[in-house]
Amino acid sequence: MAEPLRLAIAGLGTVGTGVIRLLEANREVVERRAGRAIEVVAVNARERGKDRGVDLSRFAWVDDMQAMATRADVDVVVELVGGSDGPALTLARSALDAGKGFVTANKAMVAHHGMELAELAAIKSAPFAFEAAVAGGIPVVKGLREGTAANALTRIYGILNGTCNYILSEMERTGADFGEMLSAAQEKGYAEADPTFDIEGVDAAHKLAILAAIGFGTRIDFEAVRCSGITQVSATDIAQADALGYVVRLVGIASMENGDEATGRLLQRVRPCLVPFRHPLAAVTGPTNAVVAEGDFSGRLLFQGAGAGDKPTASAVVADLIDIARGQAGAPFSVPVNQLATAEQGDPGERMGRDYIRFTVADRPGVLAEITAAMRDAGVSIESLIQRGRDRDGGEVQVAMVTHEGPERCVTAALELLEGSPSLAADPLVMPILGN
Numbered sequence: 236m237a238e239p240l241r242l243a244i245a246g247l248g249t250v251g252t253g254v255i256r257l258l259e260a261n262r263e264v265v266e267r268r269a270g271r272a273i274e275v276v277a278v279n280a281r282e283r284g285k286d287r288g289v290d291l292s293r294f295a296w297v298d299d300m301q302a303m304a305t306r307a308d309v310d311v312v313v314e315l316v317g318g319s320d321g322p323a324l325t326l327a328r329s330a331l332d333a334g335k336g337f338v339t340a341n342k343a344m345v346a347h348h349g350m351e352l353a354e355l356a357a358i359k360s361a362p363f364a365f366e367a368a369v370a371g372g373i374p375v376v377k378g379l380r381e382g383t384a385a386n387a388l389t390r391i392y393g394i395l396n397g398t399c400n401y402i403l404s405e406m407e408r409t410g411a412d413f414g415e416m417l418s419a420a421q422e423k424g425y426a427e428a429d430p431t432f433d434i435e436g437v438d439a440a441h442k443l444a445i446l447a448a449i450g451f452g453t454r455i456d457f458e459a460v461r462c463s464g465i466t467q468v469s470a471t472d473i474a475q476a477d478a479l480g481y482v483v484r485l486v487g488i489a490s491m492e493n494g495d496e497a498t499g500r501l502l503q504r505v506r507p508c509l510v511p512f513r514h515p516l517a518a519v520t521g522p523t524n525a526v527v528a529e530g531d532f533s534g535r536l537l538f539q540g541a542g543a544g545d546k547p548t549a550s551a552v553v554a555d556l557i558d559i560a561r562g563q564a565g566a567p568f569s570v571p572v573n574q575l576a577t578a579e580q581g582d583p584g585e586r587m588g589r590d591y592i593r594f595t596v597a598d599r600p601g602v603l604a605e606i607t608a609a610m611r612d613a614g615v616s617i618e619s620l621i622q623r624g625r626d627r628d629g630g631e632v633q634v635a636m637v638t639h640e641g642p643e644r645c646v647t648a649a650l651e652l653l654e655g656s657p658s659l660a661a662d663p664l665v666m667p668i669l670g671n
């Protein structure tokens with residue numbers, strides 16, 4: 236049997252210790268699949284004395300994480316620290332520069348610096364892999380890179396953040412408001428103490444940008460992802476959606492409009508959406524993730540599973556290591572990095588669809604007429620309009636409407652007409668209705 240693949244692991248938190256446990260528990264399976272043993276040689280974290288529930292005595296402890304990159308006894312550096320820049324990025328650069336393989340679960344870093352790292356990996360002929368960076372244990376990076384490789388994809392979309400999905404599906408189940416369910420998510424360990432990246436949609440945007448690059452063969456363009464989170468979604472919205480036959484989910488959608496990656500325009504968005512009860516994403520509840528890819532020959536594919544957690548994420552990290560051990564790491568973004576297209580950005584105004592729009596308005600005569608006049612003047616056709624009772628202090632009511640299919644630019648124009656109106660007590664919330 237070939238020589239073992241030797242690892243240095245930076246970061247011994249949830250995922251790092253998960254990887255060590257998996258390599259121990261599934262040693263034989265991994266060795267058979269990899270064609271050789273995969274062995275941890277060196278480890279590093281911030282605090283050496285911390286009890287991590289795993290036996291680290293067999294591994295060399297490295298005080299300076301950066302020293303891992305140049306150790307002669309290491310073939311692959313596994314970065315499980317996190318952070319888009321800082322020590323994780325320094326380690327990535329120096330490991331690849333030294334010709335080591337580099338495996339990471341760090342979506343923030345890949346979304347911001349994936350192109351640079353892929354270029355360095357190509358120059359150094361070093362494997363670079365990040366299956367665990369998107370949707371935890373779901374093999375969606377491999378699925379898009381290899382499984383759908385023969386297809387022109389038109390759309391990739393999904394539920395990419397377990398924290399938001401837990402909060403929204405619990406709001407749906409209990410009728411509670413956002414704040415209460417955020418606290419519940421934090422108590423259960425599904426949300427960080429600082430949940431900003433999750434609830435503002437940034438974490439989902441990181442993952443979407445990576446998936447779009449792989450699925451469409453385009454350079455990552457994280458800055459182009461238009462992103463809004465779930466903080467404005469109220470219990471009333473969820474109840475309203477339910478009455479209309481929908482659930483609310485934070486959905487990341489990347490679509491290639493008017494052509495392929497060479498000629499088309501790429502639109503990347505993360506937004507709360509109304510998902511029809513019969514759509515497969517409606518059944519995705521709790522911290523689960525799901526990704527849908529639509530290929531011209533494959534049709535609609537659904538990838539679903541645990542988007543986080545020590546075991547699922549470790550499963551994805553070790554899958555990358557097995558590929559590297561077999562010498563089958565491949566191009567990290569489906570085609571060689573110098574052949575990735577630079578996609579033009581799509582115009583969201585051109586999107587055709589139906590929208591749910593919720594207004595919080597002053598409870599007085601004429602307000603509804605003002606809103607419907609703005610819709611008419613902007614060319615928005617209203618399918619239904621529901622006014623909810625006086626459930627807010629200060630004489631405010633919630634008015635929700637669903638539009639007929641039309642270009643998004645008309646909805647934007649209608650809201651511009653209403654901007655600054657004293658009738659509106661808060662910014663309107665627009666949630667697109669996901670097509671089938």
Ligand SMILES: NC(=O)c1ccc[n+]([C@@H]2O[C@H](COP(=O)([O-])OP(=O)(O)OC[C@H]3O[C@@H](n4cnc5c(N)ncnc54)[C@H](OP(=O)(O)O)[C@@H]3O)[C@@H](O)[C@H]2O)c1
Binds near residue numbers: 247282340544
């Ligand atoms: N948790 C998940 O389910 C999940 C899923 C998918 C992807 N990821 C990604 O996986 C990565 C790791 O996540 P995690 O949940 O395992 O994080 P974590 O539990 O917070 O662990 C982070 C580890 O990095 C170490 N560390 C942090 N800053 C360091 C520094 N400056 N120098 C040296 N070590 C440092 C910490 O050391 P100490 O332990 O000594 O403090 C800790 O061991 C992140 O990129 C995350 O986005 C996580």
